[in-house]
Amino acid sequence: MSRLLLTGPDAERLDRHALTEATDVATGMVDSVLYLTPTQERIPIIEERWDDVGRPLQLSVETIDGFVHSCHERAFGETIHTHMRSPTRNRLVELALEHLDKPANPLTPDGLPTRGLADRADELLTLMEFANLLDSSEIEARLCELGLDYQARVTAEFERSFSKMRADYATHHDGPPLSIRGERYGRVVETQEPFTTLRPSIDVVVIGGFTLYSPSNGWSSNVWSKRGRR
Structure with missing residues (x-):
């Protein structure tokens, strides 16, 4: 697994650079690129930027909560109705x-x-x-x-x-x-189920748009770095 850190004053330019890098690594399959964003409001913005570099079905844009909850559901079979x-x-x-x-x-x-x-x-x-x-x-x-x-x-x-x-x-x-959020995050962190099994289509993860990095954000990115791919 490799990592690439992009920094600079222009958020849109950083997004476009990161998404372009993602297309060079991803297989091109459905949901092979995951973009993690802090808010639901940014999802259509990222999808629009992706249109310039890749095919729509290649990209999945999720909040960190959404990502962790989907992993939790697949690992433990508990739906949103138990949240x-x-x-x-x-x-x-x-x-x-x-x-x-x-x-x-x-x-x-x-x-x-x-x-x-x-x-x-x-x-x-x-x-x-x-x-x-x-x-x-x-x-x-x-x-x-x-x-x-x-x-x-x-x-x-x-x-x-x-x-x-x-x-x-x-x-x-x-x-x-x-269950409460902290419990679900903890269970996902501690599960022995590899994320290549929970989310097998994902080849690349892009984390962008965060101005405040909360403890929950740290947990989820640490989870991916321990068990995921690039």
């Missing part, structure tokens, strides 16, 4: 804050949690998930290792409250258990 949707997660975060009942914890709201507080709390939880810290004991142990004892207590208390709300929701939810 916890954002409104459900947002409500569980709000309930976790409402039931935190820890006056010394700065995440404990004064009354009902504001949208801003809920968003910050969800971001904190997401960072823990993408650090592969999926329960309060793992969070507390890891942060204490780093000398962050206060942050360890605050975050672990919130995670315990969230897990309780999630378990309560599961007992009243009809259907299979709902």
Whole structure:
């Protein structure tokens, strides 16, 4: 597997250069080139740029979430119906804050949690998930290792409250258990199924358009570099 890093001030020119390079490597089969983009809105833009260098069916443009979810579905047979949707997660975060009942914890709201507080709390939880810290004991142990004892207590208390709300929701939810993004990313990272089997048509991966590289982005690109091709 080889890598090519392109940098410069002109994003469109970089895209066109990368796509041209991809045509030199790809076999020409359907979906042999995968372009990973940060947002759905960029998909038609990349498809239009591709029209100048390759055949339409050769290219697949996906968000990183979409790529990971497709690998997860193929590896474990779980469809999108087993994914916890954002409104459900947002409500569980709000309930976790409402039931935190820890006056010394700065995440404990004064009354009902504001949208801003809920968003910050969800971001904190997401960072823990993408650090592969999926329960309060793992969070507390890891942060204490780093000398962050206060942050360890605050975050672990919130995670315990969230897990309780999630378990309560599961007992009243009809259907299979709902997974969260961090869990799906983790399962894809850890699967022994090679990506040449999960996505056998792909010869080249282009990652472009990112101005913020989040932990989830790092996971997925690392997954491909460990198990994929160019």
